[in-house]
Amino acid sequence: MIYLTRRERFNAAHKLYRDDWSVEKNEAVFGKCANANWHGHNYEVFVTVKGEINEATGFVVDLKELSIVLKNKVVDPLDHRNINLDVPFMKGKMASTEILAIEIWKEIQKEVEALGCQLHCVKVQETENNSVEYYG
Amino acid sequence: MIYLTRRERFNAAHKLYRDDWSVEKNEAVFGKCANANWHGHNYEVFVTVKGEINEATGFVVDLKELSIVLKNKVVDPLDHRNINLDVPFMKGKMASTEILAIEIWKEIQKEVEALGCQLHCVKVQETENNSVEYYG
Amino acid sequence: MIYLTRRERFNAAHKLYRDDWSVEKNEAVFGKCANANWHGHNYEVFVTVKGEINEATGFVVDLKELSIVLKNKVVDPLDHRNINLDVPFMKGKMASTEILAIEIWKEIQKEVEALGCQLHCVKVQETENNSVEYYG
Amino acid sequence: MIYLTRRERFNAAHKLYRDDWSVEKNEAVFGKCANANWHGHNYEVFVTVKGEINEATGFVVDLKELSIVLKNKVVDPLDHRNINLDVPFMKGKMASTEILAIEIWKEIQKEVEALGCQLHCVKVQETENNSVEYYG
C-alpha cells in the first residue's frame, strides 16, 4: 500500500452567512468572514489516494488521469468562482473549509476509484495558517 | 542607506470588469477574472522602506510603528473585504494588482515618511505565480 | 469526523544542556546545541483538532476561539522568551523539540476540548529540516 | 510514542521508460516523462521515525546520527546522479516516485532502527504538486 498526493489550486470568493440569522448574529458568530460583499482566498487542495503499485508502470495511479479528474470536478467548478453562488455542489450549504473538503470528497470519490485506487484524504488549505483534512 | 521590508496579508474578493463594456467584451479581455459573482485571493503586501540607521536603536524604522501604519491603512480596509465595493481608495478604479499596488502606495506614503524613512517599494503578490512592484 | 489544523508561530531562545553533566559530555551529546550562551529558532506550531461538524456553522471548532487558546497557552508564554528560563511549563525539563511538543499538548488539551472537539496532534517545526509530532 | 521528521534533498535525473515497450507505447503511457534524454527534479525526502523519548536527552533519536544515515544511504547515492543509471538500489526498477520511496525505505530501515527507534514513513516530494508516502 502506498499513498500519492496531488496538489491543485483555485482562487474563489465566499462568505460565512446564514440567511435565517440576523445580521447581528451572523457577525457575532462569523466575524469578518460574514462580510456581505464577500471576501476570497487562494485555496490549495491536496488529494491523497492509496493503493497497490502497478508492476508495469511503477504507479499507484496515473497522475495525468488523476489531474484530469481534479480539473473537471474541483478546479473548473471552483476556480474564479463564488463558492456560495456559482458552485452546484455547494448550493445551500455553509461555505466553510470543513464543508468544502467533505463536498469535494463526495464529488471525486467515484471517479478517483474508477482509476483503480482508493481515495484516502482531501485536504483544503485556506490560508497559510488554516487547513482541514477529511478522510471519508 | 539600508532597506527594510515588512510583509502583511489580507484576504479579499474582487473582479476585473468594466460597466461601460458589454459582458462579451469583459469576458474577452478579462477571461474568468470577469466572473460576475466575484472571486478572491490571499494577497500578500511587501512594503519596503529605506533610510539611514538610527544610531541609538540600530533601526531604520520601528517595525511596530510601520506595522501599525500598514494595519490601519492597508490590512483593515482590505482584509475580508470586496476590493471593488468596500474599499474607499479603490472606488471607481480597476481592481487589478497593478492599480492596487499604486493605490496602496498613495495611501501609506505620507504616514510611512512621518516615521522618518522613505517609501521605496510596494509589492503585491496575488498568487504564487503573479506579483506586481511599484516604486513611486 | 473531520480534522482542522491551525498554525501559530513564536521566536524563542533555548539550549540543550544538562547541569548534571560535564561541559565535555554536554558537547559530545548535544554538539553546538549546547552552546552556553543559547541559540534560537522561529518555531511553528501546528495544532490539529478533530470532531463532528456543527450543523449551524459548518465548523468543527470556532477558529477564533481556538486561536485565543493557543495565544494564551502557547504563543504568549513562548514568544520572545527563553524556553529553558522563562517558560513555566518547561522549567526543569530538556528543551528538545520532542519535550516541547508534549508539554504544549498538556498545556492546551483541556482548553481545546472545552471548545467541543478533541485534540489530535501537536506538531512543532523547529527548522525547515526538522519537526516533531505528538498524538497524546 | 512521538514522531520526528527529518528533511533531506537531492537533485537527480531520471526518466520513466520500459525497454520492453515500443517508443510509442512509452510515450502513450509516460508522456513527456519518457523523454529519451532524461529530465530531472529537486527531490525532497521526509523521513519520519517514531519511538519513546530518551529521558536523559529528551530525544527520540539523535538527529545528527539520523542525518548521517540519510546522507550515506540516500543523499550520497542519489544527489547529482541519474536514478536509472547510477543508483545501485534502483537498478532494473522503474524510477517512479512510488518505487523510489519504497526502495529508500528498504535502504534505511535497518540502520534507522539501529539508532533505537522505528521507521514510520518515507515521503518523497518530486514537485510542489506531487508527493508519495510509504509506511512499510
Next chain:
Amino acid sequence: MIYLTRRERFNAAHKLYRDDWSVEKNEAVFGKCANANWHGHNYEVFVTVKGEINEATGFVVDLKELSIVLKNKVVDPLDHRNINLDVPFMKGKMASTEILAIEIWKEIQKEVEALGCQLHCVKVQETENNSVEYYG
C-alpha cells in the same frame, strides 16, 4: 512605470561539462555537477516586465498573453528535457544557470516587447539556495 512578475516552472536534466577538458579537469572544476549521466532540477523562472498601465484594463501587460509567450518560448522547449541535448537555444553552450538566464532573455525579449511592455529581468531559481538574475 510599474513592474509585473510571472513565475513559470520546468523540470529538466543537465550537466556542467566541457568536451575539450579531461574528465579530471571537469570534475575538479564542476564537481558533482559534471556527473556523466546527468542530474536535474525543478527550475523556476521569474520574468519581470515593466511599462505604463493601460487605462482601460489596469494592466501593464495581459498576463494570459505573457504566459503564452513563456509557455511557447521557455516551458515547452525546456520542460522534461535535457538542457544540453534537447534545447535548440542552449546547443553548444554551457548549461549553467547564468547562461540559461541570458539565453531565456534572448528568446523572449522580442515577443515580450510585442505585448507593449519592456523586459526588465529574467530570474532563474535552480534550487532553494541558488538563483541568478539577468537584466539585459
Next chain:
Amino acid sequence: MIYLTRRERFNAAHKLYRDDWSVEKNEAVFGKCANANWHGHNYEVFVTVKGEINEATGFVVDLKELSIVLKNKVVDPLDHRNINLDVPFMKGKMASTEILAIEIWKEIQKEVEALGCQLHCVKVQETENNSVEYYG
C-alpha cells in the same frame, strides 16, 4: 553583467537592549525584543554577487567557493550562537537585523571580491514577515 544569489541559514539567539538605558526605556523602545533572557530566530542570509561570466565555465562565480566564504565568515561565527555575546564582529553593536546585514557585508566583501566578482547585496531575513537589504 549578471547577478547570482546564494542562500545560507543560521539559528541564533539575540536581544535588543542598551545597557546605558533603564529597563523601562528598553522595554518602551524594543518591546518584547528586549527580553532579558534572550529570544532567537532561524535567520536566512541571501548574498548577491555580480560580474561578468567566465567564458570557460559559464559561471559568474564558483558557487562552491562562494559557499566556503559564507560558511567561514557568516555561518560558522553565527550558527547556534548568541549574536550579542558570541560573535566577534557584532561585539558592542546593536543586534538589529539592519546592523547585522551591514556587518556581514563588511565581513565578506574582501573575500567575495577575491573570487573575481563584486558584492551587490546582503539580505537578512529574520522572520517570514521581516527582512533587510544592504547594498554597501
